[in-house]
Amino acid sequence: MRQKVLNIHQQILEAKKEGQKLLAILLDPDKIVWEKLDHLLFKINQSPATHIFVGGSIVKTAIIEDLIASLKLKTNLPVVIFPGDPSQISPQADAILFLSLLSGRNPDYLIEYQVQAAPILKKTNLEVISTGYILIESGNETAVARVSKTKPLNRENFDLVLATAQAGEMLGNKLIYLEAGSGAKNAVPLKMIQLISQNIEIPIIVGGGIVDLHGIQNAYNAGADLVVIGTAFENDSHFFELK
DSSP states (O other): OOOOOOHHHHHHHHHHHHHHOOEEEEOGGOOOOOOGGGHHHHHHHHHHEEEEEOSSSOOOOSSSHHHHHHHHHHSSOEEEEEOGGGOOOTTTTEEEEEEETTOOOOHHIIHHHHHHHHHHTTTSSOOOEEEEEEEEEOOOOOOOHHHHHHHHOOOHHHHHHHHHHHHHHHHHHHHEEEEETTSSSOOOOHHHHHHHHHOOOSSSESSSSSOOOOHHHHHHHHHHHHEEEEEEEHHHTTTSSSS
């Protein structure tokens, strides 16, 4: 029988304190090939993943409930919603990243969608984890930038990205998520991760553009506490093998 997942934020804090690095597999419900789901879940269970994130910039279908039900049935990993909007809330998950897009100035993604989501979340037992979401320029337009109608922060302007992360921390965010975006040409710069990790206290999540085991390790070494991988893992049966 699947055990109830305890406080996920507290687990992330304890892992950071102990120097334990975490790994999340991001699954976009719209991109799931149901005929291959069992094989994908087998791969996840065989991987070093510590969490499963579920969500996407646009979820056009109503399969998020079915996907989370399958994940809860066939894996023992915590399932965390990584929402693109308030429609992507499922009480079946263990937690939700309550995102505020700090890198943009579109009020819908700074506060409006959060206002819409709050009454829904109050009716669930989901653990709500306030997360400052910072989109970093990655060499091509990503779905996040396109859907949110915001520009990512310049990947060379380290001072602005750091100030944005520090503002998120001061506003009370529990996590900072540095995101290059799905399908990113370039990952978040390692020196940027290092700078931010040395100048904020809260855990750092890094995702987008990480295509192999070396990319994960480099992000860890730079100061990422939790790394998120998605498409590259799904498409590569030998992702965790040294190449």
